Amino acid sequence: MTVISVANNKGGVGKTTTTLNLGTALSLMGLRVLLVDLDPQASLSLYLGFDPGSLEITSYSVLTQKIPAIKAIMMTNVAAVDLIPASIDLAAAEMEISGRMGREYLLRDQLETLDGLYDVVLIDNMPSLGVLTVNSLMASDFVVVPIEPTHLAYKGLQMIDTTIHEVKRYHKELEMLGCVITMVDERTKHAREIIAKIRENYPVLEPPIRRSVKFADAAAGNLPIMDYAGTEFEGSKAYTEIAQRIFERLKPGTTAAGENS
Ligand SMILES: Nc1ncnc2c1ncn2[C@@H]1O[C@H](COP(=O)(O)OP(=O)(O)OP(=O)(O)O)[C@@H](O)[C@H]1O
Ligand SMILES: [Mg+2]
Numbered sequence: 655m656t657v658i659s660v661a662n663n664k665g666g667v668g669k670t671t672t673t674l675n676l677g678t679a680l681s682l683m684g685l686r687v688l689l690v691d692l693d694p695q696a697s698l699s700l701y702l703g704f705d706p707g708s709l710e711i712t713s714y715s716v717l718t719q720k721i722p723a724i725k726a727i728m729m730t731n732v733a734a735v736d737l738i739p740a741s742i743d744l745a746a747a748e749m750e751i752s753g754r755m756g757r758e759y760l761l762r763d764q765l766e767t768l769d770g771l772y773d774v775v776l777i778d779n780m781p782s783l784g785v786l787t788v789n790s791l792m793a794s795d796f797v798v799v800p801i802e803p804t805h806l807a808y809k810g811l812q813m814i815d816t817t818i819h820e821v822k823r824y825h826k827e828l829e830m831l832g833c834v835i836t837m838v839d840e841r842t843k844h845a846r847e848i849i850a851k852i853r854e855n856y857p858v859l860e861p862p863i864r865r866s867v868k869f870a871d872a873a874a875g876n877l878p879i880m881d882y883a884g885t886e887f888e889g890s891k892a893y894t895e896i897a898q899r900i901f902e903r904l905k906p907g908t909t910a911a912g913e914n915s
Contacts, residue, residue, distance in 0.1 A: 659794040665781035668800040668836035673778040678878035679897030681734040685773040691740035693780035699739035703876040712741040723764040762793035796831040803848040835862035
């Protein structure tokens with residue numbers, strides 16, 4: 655089982671969209687995928703058609719009440735993609751767990767109990783670098799950082815990079831797998847310049863994802879981009895190509911469905 659954090663402290667850069675579409679693309683490659691919603695906004699859960707207000711067992715219960723992770727798993731409409739949803743209670747989790755011993759390892763310990771059930775776990779994070787995101791990083795083998803090619807977002811990249819380095823002091827296997835450049839408008843010179851800078855200084859999972867209203871429409875329809883716009887849509891192809899790159903980097907022992915021990 656390979657665990658991947660999708661994280662960036664900058665808001666609205668495409669973390670949730672990337673989590674769902676990479677998860678879907680990996681499931682289409684035959685992997686058993688679990689998505690974990692670790693954002694109190696519960697966007698990923700909403701995106702997949704769940705009502706965060708009506709759920710009893712969520713990532714909040716798993717983190718704060720020691721409810722076994724397996725009890726929080728929901729099936730989704732996307733084949734071979736399961737979800738541990740979030741609730742707004744999760745906002746309180748930061749406070750509740752911040753005084754606990756081993757607070758950074760709560761999620762890791764929970765996900766370890768699911769080893770063998772899934773090939774890939776993708777964790778969608780909130781736009782901040784608090785104890786929830788640290789839990790996500792501590793539980794992960796890889797980090798994927800969605801980023802919009804703007805000057806401000808580029809500056810923000812340094813922050814997440816610093817956090818990754820700090821976490822690596824306690825969890826040295828953690829690896830920055832790469833940035834996913836999102837919402838690209840290649841007609842602007844500014845975007846092209848920032849993309850060049852990102853490529854120069856950070857690993858990038860190519861290709862960049864172009865801006866398209868189809869992404870928001872897919873979200874409104876509770877569908878991954880491949881199901882909403884078809885696999886031939888260029889945004890679907892781009893996410894599939896990135897998923898292929900991730901597939902090639904999965905930990906040994908992470909194999910196609912059913913073959914994992
Ligand atoms: N390539 C794209 N082109 C156009 N719109 C996009 C693209 N990717 C995502 N979006 C839209 O941009 C908005 C923000 O995306 P998303 O929710 O994935 O960002 P986020 O980083 O998870 O935000 P937050 O920080 O609030 O969690 C959403 O409305 C989404 O549908
Ligand atoms: Mg989000």
